[in-house]
Amino acid sequence: GAGVSQSPRYKVAKRGQDVALRCDPISGHVSLFWYQQALGQGPEFLTYFQNEAQLDKSGLPSDRFFAERPEGSVSTLKIQRTQQEDSAVYLCASSYGTGGYEQYFGPGTRLTVT
Amino acid sequence: QQQVKQSPQSLIVQKGGISIINCAYENTAFDYFPWYQQFPGKGPALLIAIRPDVSEKKEGRFTISFNKSAKQFSLHIMDSQPGDSATYFCAASSGAGSYQLTFGKGTKLSVIP
Numbered sequence: 134g135a136g137v138s139q140s141p142r143y144k145v146a147k148r149g150q151d152v153a154l155r156c157d158p159i160s161g162h163v164s165l166f167w168y169q170q171a172l173g174q175g176p177e178f179l180t181y182f183q184n185e186a187q188l189d190k191s192g193l194p195s196d197r198f199f200a201e202r203p204e205g206s207v208s209t210l211k212i213q214r215t216q217q218e219d220s221a222v223y224l225c226a227s228s229y230g231t232g233g234y235e236q237y238f239g240p241g242t243r244l245t246v247t
Numbered sequence: 248q249q250q251v252k253q254s255p256q257s258l259i260v261q262k263g264g265i266s267i268i269n270c271a272y273e274n275t276a277f278d279y280f281p282w283y284q285q286f287p288g289k290g291p292a293l294l295i296a297i298r299p300d301v302s303e304k305k306e307g308r309f310t311i312s313f314n315k316s317a318k319q320f321s322l323h324i325m326d327s328q329p330g331d332s333a334t335y336f337c338a339a340s341s342g343a344g345s346y347q348l349t350f351g352k353g354t355k356l357s358v359i360p
Contacts (some may be wrong), residue, residue: 137290166347172260175253175336175350189345224290226348233346234279238290 134157137239139225145245146215154242156208158227165208166236167200168224176224182208183231215246250274253337253351260358266324268354270337273318277339281348282311282322285334294335295322327358 138157146152158165164183169192170178178192186204189205193200202208212219222243226236252271260266272280278299283291297304297311297320304311310323324331334355338348 164346168348173353174350175338175352177350178347181345181347189347191345192347226290228346232342233340233348234342235293235296236280236346236348237293238283240288240290 137225137227137237139223139239139242141242142240143245145247148217148246150215151211151213152215152244154212154223154244156210156225156227156239158206158208158225159237160206162227162229163205163231164228164233164236164239165202166226166228166233167208167210168226168238169194169233170222170224170241172221179210179223181213181233181246205223211229212244215244217246220244248291250349251337253350253354255354256352257355258357260327260356262327262329262358262360264327264358266327266331266340266356266358267321268337268356269319269321271317271319271353274339274340274341274349275318276343278342279340279346280311280313280320281338281340282309283336283338283350284287285336285353291336295345310352316327324356327356329360332356332358 143192167179170176181189182202281296
């Protein structure tokens, strides 16, 4: 079956622009996670949804970062007024149950802020 | 505070050899320990995972060894192949929290013919 998909795969933004990154989880997966992966590092947690409820947003680095999953399927990560330090790969993962075990990742969106 | 420490940072193994990557954790609430494989330009792919109630789990050429008292776990890749060349990440999560994965910094494995 289809895996997690993300779009766009690459995004170049000028500093100060707003960006929106999309995640389509595996169909039927209840839990959805966003991670940020800096070059040469492991992914770092940003936020977690169970269906449409955002249960944990403790990893969001600033109030410029906002995520939503209004209908419990597709999710969007929005970054306002992008800064150079926001340059990274943004990964989305989904898992079947209400727990986060067996998280399956998408290919990521590489964001470059110039 | 780095909650999951991974070593080595890089590893070179001959084809047919055994690759061993080690991880140590600090948070005793962790109860799920997966390993992910990542190729350049791709997302991490779940390889194998273990819970703390068992000391070893094997799937094909991949084995996780788990030592709860030492708070350590390791990945063994038997009969390593050039196609195994990738970056490997250990991770841990807690069912008592939001199930977020805490990752190690990764090990870049190169398997040479």
